[in-house]
Amino acid sequence: METLSKESPHYKRCIELLPLVLDKEATEQDTSYFHHYAKNWPDILECYEKEAAFRLAIKQKLGSLPAPEELLTVIRNRIKQAS
Amino acid sequence: MANDKENKNANTEEQNQNTDATSQQGAQSEQGSEEKRPRYSEREKVEIFDNEFLPQIDSMYNFAYRLTYDEDDAKDLVQETYLKAFRFIDSFQRGTNAKAWLFRILKNSFINDFRKKSKQPAKVDYQEVETYYNSEGVDESITTDLRVEAVQDMIGDEVSNALNSLAVDFRTVIILCDLEGFTYEEMAKILDIPIGTVRSRLHRARNLLKDKLKSYADSMGY
Numbered sequence: 001m002e003t004l005s006k007e008s009p010h011y012k013r014c015i016e017l018l019p020l021v022l023d024k025e026a027t028e029q030d031t032s033y034f035h036h037y038a039k040n041w042p043d044i045l046e047c048y049e050k051e052a053a054f055r056l057a058i059k060q061k062l063g064s065l066p067a068p069e070e071l072l073t074v075i076r077n078r079i080k081q082a083s
Numbered sequence: 084m085a086n087d088k089e090n091k092n093a094n095t096e097e098q099n100q101n102t103d104a105t106s107q108q109g110a111q112s113e114q115g116s117e118e119k120r121p122r123y124s125e126r127e128k129v130e131i132f133d134n135e136f137l138p139q140i141d142s143m144y145n146f147a148y149r150l151t152y153d154e155d156d157a158k159d160l161v162q163e164t165y166l167k168a169f170r171f172i173d174s175f176q177r178g179t180n181a182k183a184w185l186f187r188i189l190k191n192s193f194i195n196d197f198r199k200k201s202k203q204p205a206k207v208d209y210q211e212v213e214t215y216y217n218s219e220g221v222d223e224s225i226t227t228d229l230r231v232e233a234v235q236d237m238i239g240d241e242v243s244n245a246l247n248s249l250a251v252d253f254r255t256v257i258i259l260c261d262l263e264g265f266t267y268e269e270m271a272k273i274l275d276i277p278i279g280t281v282r283s284r285l286h287r288a289r290n291l292l293k294d295k296l297k298s299y300a301d302s303m304g305y
Binding site: 061066067 | 246261262289
């Protein structure tokens, strides 16, 4: 695909939308706009892919720790005592 | 150097917040003190607690653990949060975002109560330590094993260590956004900061985390 000029207003808009799209904060319309125009600039696409991979890696690596089983019982008992 | 500066800025910002905060702020101010508060019957309170609050326990524990990095402290913090939530349950509006409401209480409890306690020096019972090391049953390999485990944790948990090395304000936004999936608006309410600050803090936090991970990768020869 031919790379368009970075002077284009679409380039600037895509840059603005990039973090919002990554964090799922952009509207559906803006997200579609981003994906439609961003493919014209490899640097934006590369940044999008790297950032998306980084967020995914954080989530996968850190994961989620389940609460210890006894914690629920302890809380229920303390609430009973308090009420 | 730049990272240190950013961490210091975050700490200052955090101290300013501490001055104004109270331990019950999260629970009490969520609905506004002037609004007419709903009054729940005892049965309704139990229903809300069981159906809306308790299902969040894993997320709450996860958040508490990422803040304290200690299992016992995390359990205490979660218990304290649930007790406060029950005490102030009348200021929670049914059907609203219980998870965000609870996270806000937990965050305030951590900042106002918990960190004060954790700043106190740890008390060690030297008599107990001496008795233990003088006893015949001491297995010398225990200390070696602990070292090995520690090193393995460092290697296997570099992202966790990098996250832990960030100032708590930066760590918190990454946990809330990337692990718990809160929106900017929800994060702004939980943290009592404007959405613009959420965005900028998140941006800085991620950059700091990338720097930490890059330093780690460099030190490991990658």
